[in-house]
Amino acid sequence: MRFRAEGQEAVVVAGEWSEEEKGVICKSPPLPKGKVSVEVALNGQQFSAHAGTLLYFEPPMLLRLSPDCMPLGEPCEVTMTCQNAFQGLKVRLLF
Numbered sequence: 001m002r003f004r005a006e007g008q009e010a011v012v013v014a015g016e017w018s019e020e021e022k023g024v025i026c027k028s029p030p031l032p033k034g035k036v037s038v039e040v041a042l043n044g045q046q047f048s049a050h051a052g053t054l055l056y057f058e059p060p061m062l063l064r065l066s067p068d069c070m071p072l073g074e075p076c077e078v079t080m081t082c083q084n085a086f087q088g089l090k091v092r093l094l095f
Helices: none
Strands: 002-005 016-018 023-025 034-039 052-056 061-066 079-083
Touching: none
Parallel strands: none
Antiparallel strands: 002 034, 016 023, 034 052, 061 079
16 A cells, blocks of 8 residues: 655555455555555556545644533533544544
């Protein structure tokens, strides 16, 4: 598989067929944040024109949780302030 970030040289990594997943599995290389095209080759030389796109992003980091206390047994709205949050980010809270 070949990963290509804009303005970067392409990085080729080996993939392995997974019968369980019915697809090719590989480890993505470290690349800068942004959209990365992913191409596939059966022989390691003739890559597909374009197989798909991945989005590399910086992990969100929780900066503040508000309120810092709430009444027992009462529903309460909780606000999270994050760094590197983006539209479409799904968050799950466990209390």
